[in-house]
Amino acid sequence: MAEVPSTQHPGFLGLGSAARNASFARSLLAEALRPGDLSFFRSRTVWGLSILVAVLLARAFGPPAGTKALPGLTGLPLGFGRFWGLPTNPAAAARFFGALHQRYGPIYQWKVFGVTSIWISSDKIAQELLGQRGVKYGDRQQLLSTPGLYSGSDFLPAMALGPNASRHAKFMHTIMKHSAQQHFYGYPIDEVKRTLKRLLHNPDRWSEQLVTHCARTAAACAWGDPKHATKLLQVVPPLVKAASTDSLMIKFLDSLALFPHWLSPYSNAEATRKKDMRDAFYEAQQEVIERVTAGAASESWTRIWLENVGGAKESQLDQHEAAHAVGTAAFMTLATNAAPLHTFFAAISQHPQWLKQLQQEVDRVCPEHPPSLHQMSQLPVLRAVIKECMRWQPALPLGIAHVTTADDVYDGYFIAKGTVVQVNHYAISRDPAMYPQPNEFRPERWLEPSWPSYKAPASDHPTLQGDAAFGYGLRGCPGVDLTMVELYSLIGALVWAFDIKAKSESVSPPEATPYIISMPRPFPCVITPRSERKRKVIEDGCKDMGVVVKESGKSASRWDVCREENGEFHWQGLTVPRR
Numbered sequence: 001m002a003e004v005p006s007t008q009h010p011g012f013l014g015l016g017s018a019a020r021n022a023s024f025a026r027s028l029l030a031e032a033l034r035p036g037d038l039s040f041f042r043s044r045t046v047w048g049l050s051i052l053v054a055v056l057l058a059r060a061f062g063p064p065a066g067t068k069a070l071p072g073l074t075g076l077p078l079g080f081g082r083f084w085g086l087p088t089n090p091a092a093a094a095r096f097f098g099a100l101h102q103r104y105g106p107i108y109q110w111k112v113f114g115v116t117s118i119w120i121s122s123d124k125i126a127q128e129l130l131g132q133r134g135v136k137y138g139d140r141q142q143l144l145s146t147p148g149l150y151s152g153s154d155f156l157p158a159m160a161l162g163p164n165a166s167r168h169a170k171f172m173h174t175i176m177k178h179s180a181q182q183h184f185y186g187y188p189i190d191e192v193k194r195t196l197k198r199l200l201h202n203p204d205r206w207s208e209q210l211v212t213h214c215a216r217t218a219a220a221c222a223w224g225d226p227k228h229a230t231k232l233l234q235v236v237p238p239l240v241k242a243a244s245t246d247s248l249m250i251k252f253l254d255s256l257a258l259f260p261h262w263l264s265p266y267s268n269a270e271a272t273r274k275k276d277m278r279d280a281f282y283e284a285q286q287e288v289i290e291r292v293t294a295g296a297a298s299e300s301w302t303r304i305w306l307e308n309v310g311g312a313k314e315s316q317l318d319q320h321e322a323a324h325a326v327g328t329a330a331f332m333t334l335a336t337n338a339a340p341l342h343t344f345f346a347a348i349s350q351h352p353q354w355l356k357q358l359q360q361e362v363d364r365v366c367p368e369h370p371p372s373l374h375q376m377s378q379l380p381v382l383r384a385v386i387k388e389c390m391r392w393q394p395a396l397p398l399g400i401a402h403v404t405t406a407d408d409v410y411d412g413y414f415i416a417k418g419t420v421v422q423v424n425h426y427a428i429s430r431d432p433a434m435y436p437q438p439n440e441f442r443p444e445r446w447l448e449p450s451w452p453s454y455k456a457p458a459s460d461h462p463t464l465q466g467d468a469a470f471g472y473g474l475r476g477c478p479g480v481d482l483t484m485v486e487l488y489s490l491i492g493a494l495v496w497a498f499d500i501k502a503k504s505e506s507v508s509p510p511e512a513t514p515y516i517i518s519m520p521r522p523f524p525c526v527i528t529p530r531s532e533r534k535r536k537v538i539e540d541g542c543k544d545m546g547v548v549v550k551e552s553g554k555s556a557s558r559w560d561v562c563r564e565e566n567g568e569f570h571w572q573g574l575t576v577p578r579r
């Protein structure tokens with residue numbers, strides 16, 4: 001690894017300490033600004049000194065000797081940088097910053113109000129920096145809109161690098177490893193049966209059925225009971241929106257910490273969000289504690305903590321932390337996996353030939369029933385379509401920002417401590433060298449040797465394991481196994497069970513929601529069972545369809561989730577349909 005030069009600069013005019021610099025500057029000004037005396041401004045010495053100061057300042061704010069500054073947009077001096085022209089939502093930002101890579105290369109910087117962010121559009125560079133130099137690139141950004149999340153120990157994706165994040169990450173990996181070995185206790189498959197039946201009975205509400213599916217699966221894994229899905233449905237949107245904020249500008253202001261938190265315009269909403277989340281996670285945890293005491297608890301992540309399965313207590317989470325760690329895993333499962341499921345609907349509506357190919361493959365492998373997880377190795381087309389959905393419309397187009405914890409040098413470029421590192425997943429997934437015709441939905445790029453992204457053998461590849469969409473390094477996503485199980489099982493079953501097509505031709509291109517986790521907006525679809533026999537299998541598959549969203553106006557308790565007046569479900573704005 002390159003040696004890191006010191007950023008300790010010799011001080012103003014090379015005179016040593018800041019105090020001595022300040023007193024020198026004061027005496028110079030006092031001498032010069034005697035009333036009525038303008039000779040100071042006419043003096044050649046003063047002009048010469050001014051130029052020298054400017055040069056020294058430029059050196060002081062420039063990269064250390066032997067390194068160079070990253071290319072990037074020029075802006076205003078004195079650290080103001082370039083604050084105009086910033087896009088207003090993450091999906092648009094991914095495209096905007098992605099386009100700038102054509103001018104500045106795969107890594108460039110953008111400075112705003114003294115904050116430097118670097119933008120990366122190359123998988124190789126992201127691997128080398130975030131992947132290989134883990135700790136140096138492992139911090140997160142403190143956001144004004146979510147005060148407390150960075151320094152607290154409630155929500156791993158936003159936590160500062162340090163002991164809290166390490167303990168939470170350790171616990172997260174323990175619960176994922178243990179439950180993955182048991183296919184997440186069969187909950188995703190149980191929920192597939194219910195989701196098929198809800199879709200059969202209420203196909204127009206397909207987006208609601210998908211979101212319900214993710215919420216119920218996550219709640220079952222977390223607390224052994226899918227009924228807690230409504231809690232998740234309520235607590236996810238406020239935090240997704242707060243972490244997105246409407247404008248990237250806010251993010252830069254955040255980093256300046258211009259306001260104390262109590263003055264933050266977000267503090268009221270944040271206090272409510274925090275309380276709702278705590279109440280939801282505490283209540284669900286308490287129920288598990290009671291059921292375990294009564295000897296009647298189902299498997300769950302909370303039980304892993306309570307019973308110290310796999311050494312879960314080594315992470316030393318107290319009860320509050322464990323409630324939030326489990327809740328965070330459930331939160332992320334719902335918030336993220338709903339996105340590729342919506343993308344799947346957009347993709348096959350635009351490319352019906354891929355639904356046909358999927359159905360042919362599934363009919364060949366398992367004509368009588370939806371594919372089981374053990375059959376996934378025989379279903380490369382299914383895996384290819386899912387992987388292409390993740391590439392085509394990344395769920396997190398800009399990932400989650402990292403922040404550097406120390407100065408670094410990459411390829412001769414200086415990267416200072418505190419730099420915000422934005423991996424542009426959208427741009428990476430559109431690298432034309434790796435993904436020719438990048439804007440097109442082409443699952444064959446994972447299936448045919450003529451495409452650069454192809455890998456053999458077909459029993460293992462394509463796979464979501466190691467997919468760049470899940471991030472890099474120390475802060476990489478711990479939820480890959482669960483994502484695979486959830487997407488493979490549900491999409492496999494949808495393909496087996498239904499014909500799906502858009503009601504109108506105008507679904508291209510998919511219009512994404514404007515949040516940090518972005519998904520195609522729902523649109524009207526026609527969903528019909530592929531045969532009478534399949535209809536019967538779906539009907540007989542389960543008794544309880546697992547409806548969790550109530551008709552409008554029927555809210556009886558705090559955690560009830562209801563449809564809008566017009567009968568639609570917009571998930572607090574996260575799934576507003578395209579009109």
Ligand code: HEM
Binds near residue numbers: 337483
């Ligand atoms: C479509 C599925 C998913 C995608 C695309 C996705 C993507 C990501 C990305 C890009 C990051 C940031 C990585 C980085 O900073 O480099 C992340 C972090 C994270 N993900 Fe996922 N994720 C998905 C599903 C899940 C699931 C099912 C879970 C459930 C456990 C989960 C839990 C987390 C957590 C806890 C973090 C924060 C890790 C940390 O900061 O240390 N994700 N995910």
